[in-house]
Amino acid sequence: MMDGAVATPTLSKQRLRLWLRLLRAVRETEGALRVRLKDHGSTLPRFDVMAALARRPEGAAMGELSRMLRVSGGNVTALVDRLEADGLAERRAVPGDRRSSLVALTPAGADAFAAMAEAHEGWIDAAFSSLDAEDLDRMIAGLDRAPDLRRLEDCT
Amino acid sequence: MMDGAVATPTLSKQRLRLWLRLLRAVRETEGALRVRLKDHGSTLPRFDVMAALARRPEGAAMGELSRMLRVSGGNVTALVDRLEADGLAERRAVPGDRRSSLVALTPAGADAFAAMAEAHEGWIDAAFSSLDAEDLDRMIAGLDRAPDLRRLEDCT
DNA sequence: TCGGTAAATTTCAGACTTGAAATTTCTCAC
DNA sequence: GTGAGAAATTTCAAGTCTGAAATTTACCGA
Numbered sequence A, B: 001m002m003d004g005a006v007a008t009p010t011l012s013k014q015r016l017r018l019w020l021r022l023l024r025a026v027r028e029t030e031g032a033l034r035v036r037l038k039d040h041g042s043t044l045p046r047f048d049v050m051a052a053l054a055r056r057p058e059g060a061a062m063g064e065l066s067r068m069l070r071v072s073g074g075n076v077t078a079l080v081d082r083l084e085a086d087g088l089a090e091r092r093a094v095p096g097d098r099r100s101s102l103v104a105l106t107p108a109g110a111d112a113f114a115a116m117a118e119a120h121e122g123w124i125d126a127a128f129s130s131l132d133a134e135d136l137d138r139m140i141a142g143l144d145r146a147p148d149l150r151r152l153e154d155c156t
Numbered sequence C: 001t002c003g004g005t006a007a008a009t010t011t012c013a014g015a016c017t018t019g020a021a022a023t024t025t026c027t028c029a030c
Numbered sequence D: 001g002t003g004a005g006a007a008a009t010t011t012c013a014a015g016t017c018t019g020a021a022a023t024t025t026a027c028c029g030a
Helices: A011-039 A044-054 A062-069 A073-085 A107-127 A133-145 B011-039 B044-054 B062-069 B073-085 B107-127 B133-145
Strands: A089-093 A101-105 B089-093 B101-105
Touching: A011 A044, A011 A107, A011 B011, A011 B107, A011 B133, A044 A062, A044 A073, A044 A089, A044 A101, A044 A107, A062 A073, A062 A101, A073 A089, A101 A107, A107 B011, A133 B011, A133 B133, B011 B044, B011 B107, B044 B062, B044 B073, B044 B089, B044 B101, B044 B107, B062 B073, B062 B101, B073 B089, B101 B107
Parallel strands: none
Antiparallel strands: A089 A101, B089 B101
16 A cells, blocks of 8 residues: 555545535535525525425425424424414414314415525526536436435444 | 427426435435434534544634534534533633634543444445445535535625 | 724524424224 | 324424624734
């Protein structure tokens, strides 16, 4: 090992490197989105909830939102509380089941989301403008296979 | 458009799709890491701070940590406070400058981190085991070019 | 030396987040 | 019907996070 060759990093080190890159990319992008959403009077978590609701015009149950957004139920309660206080979303009673309610955007919420969503798409397009169609396809394909959480189950 | 052809998504839509995949991948991985770190009596933010400190045996200033971890200064203060309360890190006075202090792992902190870091590498290796060397190289290369935050500067 | 400005950190309010416990309601076997 | 258990949500404590204001100390030109 005293020659000048550059050692090939082990697969394991390379996977760790990818993980750190993923973390950096997401944190930087989130930071950029946060400052821009603030100009629209919103935040990233609120935008995420509104995006989920926009895909469910008929309304979504709290548990459904929790699964869609991959955040805890207690968190969804607080986020919807605040959106409701701002008149952007509302809880509607479900006829057959008094345990749950359907959350839906109000007309004001739908309008606010439409404006943000359009701007958001432009921001993402700009942030990832250095990636072409082939880059995108390959990275999306990779992220569809990883992380594989089942492989983690029998780790220490 | 009434034929059976599948429309090629626009580049812009494909970039949005990648962003959503990145977000999902990072959130799922973080969730898996969180539950495992709990068995070591730690959390993700604390692990991140300790990892940064482990790369600076001579100690790191608070502002330096803030930049390394890409989190706000106020946050670093709170995290280091808690690590210090647990005896895992300590603030050391800087001879020439009474404004700042150097934060370093204690021996106990270094030991605790070493154990966690070894397990952590195994978890990441497992989570991304479905990606081979070529996948990793391409994805890392892509993430080295994106996001490009300068491109965002003149967006609305 | 004396100000003024810059730098490093802390403090603070408010929002976000989790996981566990508590609450309410539903379902279904008996 | 009734009681056990499941399901949906809320509540709560503790930790994480940001951005702005406050504090302390350093530097530097007049």
